[in-house]
Amino acid sequence: MNVGLLIVGDEILSGKRPDKHLPRIIELLGARGMALHWARVVGDEALDIAEAIVWARARGDLLLSCGGIGATPDDQTRQAAARAFDLPVTRHPEAAALIAQQYADVGLDQRLRMADFPQGAGLIPNPVNRVAGFYVDDCHFVPGFPEMAWPMIEWVLDTRYPHLHQSAPPVEYRLQVTGTQGEGDLLPLMEDTLAHFPGIKLSSLPFRGDAERARHIEFGFKGANDEARAAYAYFVEGLRAFDGVQTQVLAPR
Template sequence: MDIGLLIIGDEILSGKRQDRHFARVIEILRTRGLELAWAQVRGDDEIDIADALIWARTRGDLVLSCGGIGATPDDRTRQAAARAFGVPVERHAGAEALIVRQYGDAAHPHRVLMADFPRGAGLIPNPVNQVAGFFVEDCNFVPGFPEMAWPMLEWVLDARYPHLQRRSATAEYRLRAVGTSGEGDLLPLMEDTLARFPSIRLSSLPFRGDATRPRHIEFGFKGEPAAAAAAYRHFAARLAAEFPVEIETLDAPA
């Protein structure tokens, strides 16, 4: 099951507000041995959001969606979710009770609109103001406010998907090759490493260099710890023996 992130809001696309979710979600996933497969930013357009959800459903992905579930007319994520799942939007009694308990008489007539979810939705608890998010199947919807969204996403992963977590199943080891002429010269070594260790993922991130740092490439070897460590050692040994570069250790196996 791949994990995808939807970041919803016209204000993100217009540049009026800077996204803070992308980097944080990557970190939340990483601490659980998980990683992000894709991310999309969508405006507050009901059909556009629904199309993204339908696409993700056809892939069988776990979706984390941030934003657009408020009570104002421009928030269309709940309606988009209902459209994507082919169900109506209706008042969720449990979500309404939480809002009334939190706000009393001030819950009506507007705040209770945030209890309108696609039929059959489950609740995602909000530790900040008790206004719940919701989930339908494997699509999970939380507010755009980071102080609410991030603990709610952690709840989603820990309460709904503990079976996906692989806290110690993978490791990544990294090194930096300083002074290389470019990735092209190292392609045969990268291909040889992947052929020898097909279960690992090899990443290559080149830097052109500037006044403070020479040209270099950062390499990563990610996978089951023993395989990733063996790939790292193989690559580093051949790199040192065959290429006139300086090797800087970033994360090395013990």
């Protein structure tokens, strides 16, 4: 199951606030031997949010969505999720009870709007203020506040998807290559390596060179340790056929 991140908020697109979720979610997934496969940023328009959710559902992905589940008019993620799943919005009794216990009579009517979810949604506990997030199938929705969102996402990963954790996370073997005219020279070798090791991901990052460093290409071979290492060795052996090519081993990661 691929994992995708949806970041919601006009404030991110306008630059009013920098996004903090992407690097942290990558870190949380990596600690569990998992990887982020894609990320999207959308504004506060319900249609845009709904379209992103529908797209993730069609792919069968595990969706983590941050932002837009508050009670103000610009918070449209709850309504968008209901639209994406073709479900009515209803008040969740357990979520409403948690809010009532937390806030008593202080602005309660307005706060209870944050207990309105797509019908049948499950709750994601919020350890900060007990205002729950929610999930429908494999789509999960938490607030935009990092101090709330991140522990809630950890709960999702550890409670709902422990079977996706890997004790041996993927490893990337890396290599810097100089002395070629460009990536095109090595394209046949790249394709040959992938044909022999279809389970790995191969990355090619060219650098045009500057006053400090010569022109080079950085290659990465990522996957299960044994297979990634074998693909790396196969590629290095294939480079012997190219005159003038030099290699520099980079630390795996």
